[in-house]
Amino acid sequence: MTSDLGVDLGHLRLRGPVIAASGTFGYGTEVPLLERRALAALVSKGIFLRPRPGTPPPRIVETPSGMLNAIGLQGPGAEALLREYAPLWSAWDFPVLVNINGETVEEYGELAARLDGIPGVGGFEVNISCPNVEQGGMYFGNDPRAAADVTRAVRQRTTLPVWVKLTPNVGDIGEVARAVEDAGADAVCAVNTFLGMSIDLHAFRPRLSFRTGGLSGPAIRPLALQLAHQVARTVQVPVIGIGGIASPEDALEFLVAGCAAVQVGTATFADPQAIARVHDGIAAYLESKSWTTLKELPRYLPRD
Amino acid sequence: MFETSAPLSERRQVARDMFVLGFDAPAVAAAAKAGQFVNIGLKPGPLLRRPFSVYRADEGRVEIVLRAVGEGTSRLLSLREGDRVSVLGPLGTGFRFEPAWRSVALVSGGLGLAPMLLAARDARAAGLSVHWVHGARTAWDLGSEWDGEEATWATDDGSRGFHGSAVAAVEEEFGAVLACGPNPMLAAVAERWPDAQVAVETYMGCGTGVCLGCAVPLLAGGYDRACREGPVYRAADVDWPALPSHLSYSAVAMPA
Numbered sequence: 001m002t003s004d005l006g007v008d009l010g011h012l013r014l015r016g017p018v019i020a021a022s023g024t025f026g027y028g029t030e031v032p033l034l035e036r037r038a039l040a041a042l043v044s045k046g047i048f049l050r051p052r053p054g055t056p057p058p059r060i061v062e063t064p065s066g067m068l069n070a071i072g073l074q075g076p077g078a079e080a081l082l083r084e085y086a087p088l089w090s091a092w093d094f095p096v097l098v099n100i101n102g103e104t105v106e107e108y109g110e111l112a113a114r115l116d117g118i119p120g121v122g123g124f125e126v127n128i129s130c131p132n133v134e135q136g137g138m139y140f141g142n143d144p145r146a147a148a149d150v151t152r153a154v155r156q157r158t159t160l161p162v163w164v165k166l167t168p169n170v171g172d173i174g175e176v177a178r179a180v181e182d183a184g185a186d187a188v189c190a191v192n193t194f195l196g197m198s199i200d201l202h203a204f205r206p207r208l209s210f211r212t213g214g215l216s217g218p219a220i221r222p223l224a225l226q227l228a229h230q231v232a233r234t235v236q237v238p239v240i241g242i243g244g245i246a247s248p249e250d251a252l253e254f255l256v257a258g259c260a261a262v263q264v265g266t267a268t269f270a271d272p273q274a275i276a277r278v279h280d281g282i283a284a285y286l287e288s289k290s291w292t293t294l295k296e297l298p299r300y301l302p303r304d
Numbered sequence: 305m306f307e308t309s310a311p312l313s314e315r316r317q318v319a320r321d322m323f324v325l326g327f328d329a330p331a332v333a334a335a336a337k338a339g340q341f342v343n344i345g346l347k348p349g350p351l352l353r354r355p356f357s358v359y360r361a362d363e364g365r366v367e368i369v370l371r372a373v374g375e376g377t378s379r380l381l382s383l384r385e386g387d388r389v390s391v392l393g394p395l396g397t398g399f400r401f402e403p404a405w406r407s408v409a410l411v412s413g414g415l416g417l418a419p420m421l422l423a424a425r426d427a428r429a430a431g432l433s434v435h436w437v438h439g440a441r442t443a444w445d446l447g448s449e450w451d452g453e454e455a456t457w458a459t460d461d462g463s464r465g466f467h468g469s470a471v472a473a474v475e476e477e478f479g480a481v482l483a484c485g486p487n488p489m490l491a492a493v494a495e496r497w498p499d500a501q502v503a504v505e506t507y508m509g510c511g512t513g514v515c516l517g518c519a520v521p522l523l524a525g526g527y528d529r530a531c532r533e534g535p536v537y538r539a540a541d542v543d544w545p546a547l548p549s550h551l552s553y554s555a556v557a558m559p560a
């Protein structure tokens with residue numbers, strides 16, 4: 001017996017619960033080693049409407065069980081994305097969602113409008129949580145009103161799935177989650193990286209040229225799990241759990257805690273097959289329990 | 305690109321604190337070209353892989369040369385024969401060789417010797433005559449392995465060969481210059497030979513082109529990836545002042 005790992009995220013049916021996280025898989029054209037059958041969906045590296053150079057190096061630094069990054073959303077902009085990547089995506093057997101960013105609410109809407117209807121663009125992950133840009137990014141995700149405005153601006157310009165990616169660097173994540181749900185998000189992704197810092201004791205200055213960066217990897221897993229769980233208790237739309245997932249057990253923790261699916265990011269750097277390993281491990285686990293679908297997995301989701 | 309669980313099968317010392325480690329990884333060894341690197345994963349060990357130039361690649365074995373500078377390199381040097389690591393590679397774009405050059409100078413400093421044995425191999429295969437100029441702090445830091453051809457040594461303290469840097473030790477004209485060493489040395493190479501091919505170092509997240517962590521600032525503006533378009537660049541194309549020299553980021557030894 002083989003179990004069906006399919007997942008329904010609103011109108012979007014995915015063939016499995018494991019999604020490649022934005023910024024850790026490029027545009028899907030690299031990492032030839034991954035067995036793509038395991039990939040339920042791919043979220044592209046974050047883009048803005050216009051090209052962006054990104055931040056000066058050093059952009060990454062390893063920390064205990066994690067890493068800080070300040071890439072600064074380097075990207076080619078919407079036109080190059082349409083020309084170079086979308087045609088490739090349209091031939092793939094899993095959806096690609098574009099991680100969209102803006103410095104203003106209008107810019108998010110404009111970007112969604114430009115990409116809407118383009119073959120290969122399977123939906124949007126609205127990034128209101130990037131800690132590595134001077135304008136926009138995380139600042140929209142800090143304020144429920146601004147978060148709702150951005151979500152609405154995107155919602156009004158597309159019929160494709162709209163996921164909104166939340167920042168953990170906020171007082172009450174539930175409040176932001178509820179605001180984006182009310183504004184029309186089809187799913188909520190929790191979470192992006194935690195704001196962090198590391199000092200170089202030789203130079204007496206931060207190791208990252210951007211001063212601060214976003215912390216990812218196993219170091220954030222329990223923090224991210226708690227936040228994803230809190231969001232899952234708050235909203236009705238599906239929640240996609242993200243943060244430090246590297247093994248099938250890690251992913252199952254997020255699923256039991258109320259997430260409909262998960263994203264795997266940093267783990268891919270150490271193991272290009274991480275997504276296949278997590279997917280196959282979940283399948284083996286379901287089979288060992290004689291469960292035919294993920295719906296049979298018991299969830300811990302008390303409603304307040 | 306391959307990923308393979310590879311056992312340690314060789315370990316030898318080639319200079320003070322400097323060791324060669326060999327791993328059985330036939331597919332990677334067969335594909336490796338000069339200037340390419342492998343990204344090595346250790347379990348237990350640090351979260352991220354560690355990049356190393358391919359030093360030698362024959363008989364199914366990939367060799368790297370290194371010195372302990374931190375957790376990853378220390379762990380690598382404490383491996384015993386048969387212990388396995390994950391070898392991902394070969395990665396990056398290596399050196400180009402054109403027969404029209406007739407001769408090539410390989411200029412290296414310190415651990416920058418790492419890609420030069422393969423560079424000599426590939427240069428000879430392209431019909432070029434090879435001259436290696438290698439510098440280190442002292443005679444004991446030079447590295448002892450060289451497959452014939454002409455070589456010039458340089459030491460900072462004059463304990464062997466030319467008294468000064470490898471760059472300063474190059475006297476003749478060559479059809480092309482290939483260089484590897486600390487980024488400040490490569491900046492000096494760029495001053496003297498703008499068309500030289502240089503292999504740079506950056507921090508790396510993935511080594512496969514997906515994270516954009518290995519940004520190399522280009523004089524023309526923008527960044528590209530040391531792990532994909534690089535690590536070999538035309539010297540004059542790199543914005544050297546904007547490329548961090550990692551040695552200044554080394555860990556501080558705390559008083560006991």
Ligand SMILES: Cc1cc2nc3c(=O)[nH]c(=O)nc-3n(C[C@H](O)[C@H](O)[C@H](O)COP(=O)(O)OP(=O)(O)OC[C@H]3O[C@@H](n4cnc5c(N)ncnc54)[C@H](O)[C@@H]3O)c2cc1C
Pocket residue numbers: 341350354355356357358368369370371372373374375376377378415418419504505506507508530535550551553554555
């Ligand atoms: C393409 C490429 C090829 C390389 N080839 C070789 C090689 O052939 N032999 C060799 O010994 N080293 C090589 N390096 C450097 C090597 O990857 C680092 O020294 C190693 O990652 C340090 O790991 P660690 O855990 O021991 O040190 P960490 O604890 O991570 O750091 C210790 C010290 O090393 C410095 N460091 C860390 N990572 C790098 C890096 N990527 N580049 C430069 N300095 C770094 C840190 O700033 C610090 O000073 C190469 C790097 C690159 C990018």
Ligand SMILES: Cc1cc2nc3c(=O)[nH]c(=O)nc-3n(C[C@H](O)[C@H](O)[C@H](O)COP(=O)(O)O)c2cc1C
Pocket residue numbers: 021022023024045046047069071073099127130165191192193215216217218220242243244245263264265266267509515516517
């Ligand atoms: C190098 C790097 C680049 C990232 N770029 C983006 C991005 O462009 N947009 C985004 O929404 N999240 C980005 N992220 C965040 C990840 O998608 C993910 O939310 C975070 O890393 C936590 O998951 P992980 O611990 O599995 O990596 C990036 C993360 C890393 C490490």
Ligand code: FES
Pocket residue numbers: 507508509510511512513514515516517518529530531532
């Ligand atoms: S190290 Fe990740 S893109 Fe180069």
